[in-house]
Amino acid sequence: MSGQRVDAKVVMLGKEYVGKTSLVERYVHNRFLVGPYQNTIGAAFVAKVMSVGGQTVTLGIWDTAGSERYEAMSRIYYRGAKAAIVCYDLTDSSSFQRAKFWVNELQNFEENCRIYLCGTKSDLLDEDRRKREIDFHDVQDYADEIKAELFETSSKTGQNVDELFQRVAEDYVSTAFEMSEEKGLDLNQKNPNTYFYSCCHH
Amino acid sequence: MAADVYKQKNEDVPNGSLVPPDRQHAERSESPTPGLAQGTEPGAGQEGAMFVHAKSYEDLTGADNQDVIPRSPYQTEGAQDELTKMEEISKDFSELSTQLTGIALDLEEEIRQNEEDKLDLSPQASRRDSVLSGEEEEDVTMETWRMHQKHVFVLSEAGKPVYSRYGSEEALSSTMGVMMALVSFLEAEKNAIRSIHADGYKVVFVRRSPLVLVAVAKTRQSEQEIAQELLYIYYQIVSLLTWTQLNRIFQQKQNYDLRRLLAGSERITNNLIDLMARDPSFLMGAARCLPMPAGIRDAVSSCLQQAKAKSLVFAILLSKNQLVSLVRKKDQFLHPIDLHLLFNLISSSSSFREGEAWTPICLPKFNSSGFFHAHISYLEQNTDLCLVLISTDREDFFTVSDCKRKFQERLKKRGVYHALLEALHTPFYSASQVGIPELRHFIYKSKSSGLFTSPEIDVPYITEEEKERLLGLYQYLHSRAHNSSRPLHNIYYTGPNENLLAWVTSAFELYVCFSPLGTKATALTAVNKLMKWIRKEEDQLFILSPQTY
Ligand SMILES: Nc1nc2c(ncn2[C@@H]2O[C@H](COP(=O)(O)OP(=O)(O)O)[C@@H](O)[C@H]2O)c(=O)[nH]1
Ligand SMILES: [Mg+2]
Numbered sequence: 017m018s019g020q021r022v023d024a025k026v027v028m029l030g031k032e033y034v035g036k037t038s039l040v041e042r043y044v045h046n047r048f049l050v051g052p053y054q055n056t057i058g059a060a061f062v063a064k065v066m067s068v069g070g071q072t073v074t075l076g077i078w079d080t081a082g083s084e085r086y087e088a089m090s091r092i093y094y095r096g097a098k099a100a101i102v103c104y105d106l107t108d109s110s111s112f113q114r115a116k117f118w119v120n121e122l123q124n125f126e127e128n129c130r131i132y133l134c135g136t137k138s139d140l141l142d143e144d145r146r147k148r149e150i151d152f153h154d155v156q157d158y159a160d161e162i163k164a165e166l167f168e169t170s171s172k173t174g175q176n177v178d179e180l181f182q183r184v185a186e187d188y189v190s191t192a193f194e195m196s197e198e199k200g201l202d203l204n205q206k207n208p209n210t211y212f213y214s215c216c217h218h
Numbered sequence: 219m220a221a222d223v224y225k226q227k228n229e230d231v232p233n234g235s236l237v238p239p240d241r242q243h244a245e246r247s248e249s250p251t252p253g254l255a256q257g258t259e260p261g262a263g264q265e266g267a268m269f270v271h272a273k274s275y276e277d278l279t280g281a282d283n284q285d286v287i288p289r290s291p292y293q294t295e296g297a298q299d300e301l302t303k304m305e306e307i308s309k310d311f312s313e314l315s316t317q318l319t320g321i322a323l324d325l326e327e328e329i330r331q332n333e334e335d336k337l338d339l340s341p342q343a344s345r346r347d348s349v350l351s352g353e354e355e356e357d358v359t360m361e362t363w364r365m366h367q368k369h370v371f372v373l374s375e376a377g378k379p380v381y382s383r384y385g386s387e388e389a390l391s392s393t394m395g396v397m398m399a400l401v402s403f404l405e406a407e408k409n410a411i412r413s414i415h416a417d418g419y420k421v422v423f424v425r426r427s428p429l430v431l432v433a434v435a436k437t438r439q440s441e442q443e444i445a446q447e448l449l450y451i452y453y454q455i456v457s458l459l460t461w462t463q464l465n466r467i468f469q470q471k472q473n474y475d476l477r478r479l480l481a482g483s484e485r486i487t488n489n490l491i492d493l494m495a496r497d498p499s500f501l502m503g504a505a506r507c508l509p510m511p512a513g514i515r516d517a518v519s520s521c522l523q524q525a526k527a528k529s530l531v532f533a534i535l536l537s538k539n540q541l542v543s544l545v546r547k548k549d550q551f552l553h554p555i556d557l558h559l560l561f562n563l564i565s566s567s568s569s570f571r572e573g574e575a576w577t578p579i580c581l582p583k584f585n586s587s588g589f590f591h592a593h594i595s596y597l598e599q600n601t602d603l604c605l606v607l608i609s610t611d612r613e614d615f616f617t618v619s620d621c622k623r624k625f626q627e628r629l630k631k632r633g634v635y636h637a638l639l640e641a642l643h644t645p646f647y648s649a650s651q652v653g654i655p656e657l658r659h660f661i662y663k664s665k666s667s668g669l670f671t672s673p674e675i676d677v678p679y680i681t682e683e684e685k686e687r688l689l690g691l692y693q694y695l696h697s698r699a700h701n702s703s704r705p706l707h708n709i710y711y712t713g714p715n716e717n718l719l720a721w722v723t724s725a726f727e728l729y730v731c732f733s734p735l736g737t738k739a740t741a742l743t744a745v746n747k748l749m750k751w752i753r754k755e756e757d758q759l760f761i762l763s764p765q766t767y
Contacts, residue, residue, distance in 0.1 A: 032482055041572065054569045055482040058577020058592075061615065079573070085458060085479045086578055089589075092612050 022063055022076035024188040027094040027129075029122075030103030031114035032082040035136035038171035039103065040079045043181050048172050056081040059093045066181070068189045075185060082114075091125065098191075099130045099184045106135040106168065109149040119162055130187055131164035134180060139170040259725035260753040261664030261671065261760040268544050268764045269668035270553040270583065272503045275442050275700060277449050368444075369434040370451060370491060375427060376473040380455075380480065381487055413441040424448040428468035429455065438690055440697035443501070447494050450555070453582045454490050457559050458483055461586035489566035490559075495686055497539060499561070501696055502663045502727070503554050504670040508540040510641035512757035517634040519543040523765040525625035527618055529611035530767065531590065533625075537602045537642055539565055541669070541761070548766045553583030554668050560592075564604055570594050574622070576615050581608075593618045597626060601639065646674035652751045654744045656736035658716065661692060662752055663727040664760065670727075671752070671759040688716075692729050695720040699727070710738055717741060 028036040037056050042048055044064050059080045066073055078093045100122055104115040122129050141148050159166040169176040372381040413422040422444040424431045431448040467474050494500045522533050523545045531550055535542040539561045564570060578589040593607040607618050629635040649657050663670035679688045698706050699722045709720040717732040719741050732741055
C-alpha cells in the first residue's frame with residue numbers, strides 16, 4: 017500500500033461545452049475523444065504526477081460540469097484551489113461572459129488562487145479565422161487587470177495544452193518555495209492545507 | 219478460501235447446475251408453493267432485505283387504498299388452503315382458462331395490430347436512430363414526431379416546456395399550449411393521473427406539482443404502466459434538483475424556465491425512457507443481480523463492507539445495470555426506484571469512465587429534500603464494474619475515494635478480484651441451463667428481497683424489436699396481474715408465437731415464456747421444475763447475505 021500526495025489542487029471552470037474535459041483528457045491521457053458530447057456530471061477528479069525542474073509535483077485536477085444546476089455547490093470544487101483554469105470557447109462570445117463570472121467568484125472567495133484564462137478550440141480558428149468571437153488583445157488586457165495568465169489552446173491538436181499545465185505546476189512550485197522561505201518551512205514537511213490522495217501501485 | 223473460490227467455475231458443474239451441491243441450503247423448502255410465506259421464497263435474503271418494500275404502482279394508488287391488496291378469487295387463503303400439489307395448481311389454471319380466452323384474443327389482436335403498424339413504422343424507426351446518434355434537432359413541423367411510438371413531455375404548471383423526448387421544446391410549446399387546455403381539467407386535484415384515448419393513442423397525464431408530465435403513447439402498455447414511467451421521469455428530475463428546490467423555484471417564480479437548471483440532463487432522461495422499454499427492472503420494481511458463485515459474492519461484499527467511512531450510507535457495486543453487491547448502513551434501506559435512477563445515471567454517460575466523479579444526487583424515495591454526494595468510478599478502465607459510494611458529506615471526497623482504494627486492495631489481497639472479473643464474463647445464463655426443452659425465457663422476482671433473476675433473452679428473440687416485443691408481452695401480463703380493479707394471480711396465455719404464464723403470489727412473481735408447441739399441462743410441470751431450479755441456484759442468482767455497516 018502506497019499513498020500519493022496531492023500537492024496542488026487545480027480546478028477547471030467555465031461554461032458547459034467549452035472544452036474543459038477535453039483539456040484534461042488531452043493533458044492526462046494525451047488523447048482527444050470524438051463522438052457525441054458527454055457532459056460532465058457533478059465533477060471528476062484526476063491526479064497527475066509531473067516533474068518541474070527535477071522535482072515531482074502532483075496536481076489534483078477537478079474537472080467541473082459548469083452547469084448552473086450545482087452553482088450553489090461549486091465552492092466545494094474550488095475551495096482551497098491553488099490554481100483555476102477558467103475556460104472559454106474562442107468561437108463563442110457568451111462563454112467569455114461566463115468566464116468573467118467565475119473570475120469574480122474566485123476573487124471574492126479564493127484570493128490565493130492563481131487564475132489562468134484559457135481560450136479553447138483554437139484549431140477551429142485555423143480552419144476559418146472568422147470564427148473567432150473573442151479578441152486576443154481584449155482578453156490580454158483583462159488578464160493583466162486581474163493578474164491572470166492567458167493561454168489559447170486546442171485539445172484537438174494538443175497545441176499549448178502541456179504548456180498551460182506545465183506553467184500551472186511551475187508557478188505552484190515557485191510560490192511554494194517563496195512561502196517556505198518566508199515562513200521557514202521545510203518543503204518536505206506535511207502542509208496541513210494539502211489533501212492527501214492515495215492511489216494504488218502494485 | 220481463495221482456492222475454494224476459484225474452483226466454482228460455471229462450466230465445471232454438470233446438469234446445468236450453477237453450483238456444487240454442498241453450497242445448497244438444505245433447510246429451505248425445495249418446492250415452493252403459492253402459500254409460501256414472504257421471506258421464505260427463493261431469493262429471499264437470509265438476514266433481511268436491502269430494499270424498501272415496494273409494491274407495484276404504489277405511487278399511483280391513493281393513500282386510502284394502499285394497504286388493501288385486492289385479492290382475486292383464485293388466490294388461496296390460509297394454511298389449510300395451501301396449494302401444495304400440482305393437481306390443484308393445474309385446476310386453478312384450468313378454471314382460469316375460460317376467463318382468459320378474452321384476454322388472449324384481445325392480446326393477439328393487439329399483437330397483430332402492432333405487426334401491421336410495424337410496416338408503416340419502419341421509415342420512422344430509422345429516423346429515430348438518426349435522432350439518437352446525431353445532435354441535430356428534429357423539424358417539428360414535419361409529421362414525423364407524431365409517428366414515434368411514445369412521446370413524453372414535461373411542463374411546468376404554468377405551461378412552460380421543461381422536457382420533450384423528440385424535437386425542441388421551444389417549437390413544441392404551441393402543442394403544449396393545447397395540452398395545457400387538456401390539463402386544466404385536472405386543476406382540482408394536486409396529484410392527479412388521467413388518461414384519454416384517441417386515434418389509437420393513449421394520452422396519459424400525471425400531475426406532480428409543480429410539474430405536469432404527459433405521455434402520448436401508441437404502445438400496448440396500460441395506463442398504469444405509462445403513468446409509472448412518467449413518475450420515473452418525475453423522480454429523475456427530482457434526483458437532479460431535490461423536491462424542496464423544485465418547489466422553492468416555482469413558488470418564487472411561477473413561470474420559471476426550468477430548462478436552464480436541467481441543461482445537460484436531457485441525455486439522462488432520454489436514456490431512462492429507452493431503458494424502461496428494454497430493461498425489465500423497471501417493470502418488476504426490483505434489481506437484477508449479476509449471477510456469480512455465492513462464495514465470491516460474499517467475499518466481495520465483505521471487502522466492500524470493510525472499506526467503510528463514517529459518512530457512507532450505501533456502497534453499490536454494479537455491472538451494466540446488474541447488481542453485484544450492495545452494502546448499506548444499518549437501518550437504512552434503499553428504494554428500488556432510487557437504485558434504478560442510479561443505474562440509469564451511470565449508463566447514460568461515458569463520462570464516469572474518466573477519473574473519479576463526485577456529484578450531488580438526491581435519492582427521491584429515500585429523502586426528496588436533500589442531496590447526497592455520490593462517488594462514482596469504474597474499478598478499471600476496461601471493465602464494466604462500477605462502484606458507487608453514497609456519502610452524506612460533500613466535503614468527504616478524499617475519505618470516500620480512499621474507501622474505493624481500500625476495497626480494491628482488499629479484493630486483490632483476498633484473491634477474489636480475478637474471480638470477480640471472471641464472473642463478469644458470464645453476466646447472463648441461458649434458459650437452456652434449466653433443462654426444460656420448451657422453456658424460452660422467464661423473469662422471477664422475490665418480493666421480500668426486491669431482487670429478480672432472468673436468463674438472457676435468446677433465440678428466437680434475436681432482434682431488438684423481438685426482444686422488446688417479448689418484454690411487451692411481459693408488460694401486458696404484468697398489467698393484467700396487477701390491474702387495480704381486477705388483479706389476476708394466474709394467467710396462462712396461448713399465442714401463435716409463444717405461450718406465456720404469469721403467477722403472482724404474496725411472496726414472488728413469475729413470468730415464463732414457452733415455445734408455442736407446449737401445452738398447459740407441460741407448462742405447469744415446467745413451472746414446478748423451474749421453481750425447484752431457482753431454489754437450487756438461488757445463492758448464485760440472488761444476494762442472500764447482504765452486508766451492513
Ligand atoms: N475542434 C475542437 N473541438 C473541441 C476542442 N475541445 C473540445 N471540443 C469539443 O467541444 C465539445 C465539448 O467538449 P468538452 O471537453 O466535453 O466540454 P466541457 O463541457 O467544457 O467539459 C466536445 O464535442 C468536444 O469534442 C478543441 O480543442 N477543438
Ligand atoms: Mg466536461
